[in-house]
Amino acid sequence: MPYRHVLDVPAMGSAVRIARETTELVLVECGVGLRHPNVGPVLLIVAELVTNAVRHAAAASPTITVTYAHGPGAFAFAVHDRHPWQPAPAGALGTAPGSGLAMVVEITMELGGTVVVRADADGRGKAIWITPPMKPRS
Template identity: 60%
Template structure:
């Protein structure tokens, strides 16, 4: 288990087929889990977090699905932190700090990084031990 998750009392893991409906299901599951965990849906981090999550799942479905039949989303919340990860079994590890260059940010990862930065959060890519998959973890303050 990730050291981060050990400090976050609320956790949920969802594994879905890497198909377009996964984006909607992942987002709806996040909304439901956050509500059950008492996170105010009007909190300034919630709407951007849902957009970030949607972008990451969309990327997995679009780019990883030939090699990864499933996408797994991990949700976690603590008193002052919201974290989630999107995992697939495609070996490519995107460079998050290079999402858009030359002053022009492009695509879903650029949106992820821009929103994460604006909220004072972090985003990292963690590769699987066997090198054949990865998770993109996003942590946002609550």
């Protein structure tokens, strides 16, 4: 996807609000109206992933990075932290229904999107990539 936006925020509670607001701005910039039916779920997913990073990774990752990528007909985003634990999205549903990652996976699947965890090259962090079906303008 040819367009990228990167947001670095400190691993503290205010990061959630900043990430949600930035997500709204990026969606509008790439042509997705805020009334699109998937915007609410996407904002919830962003908030949940950033909240999880703040709660569980702040000691190892004082900064959280949210990356947005978009292009003609496509939109994706990732939340990255430097905590070494690598969650398994497929296993999240069976082990902790209703928990943060399980909720993210469930909502993303209901939207018809994908969840992928990509480990950092050094194994000391990861990015959780979400690709929801959002049809931005070309």
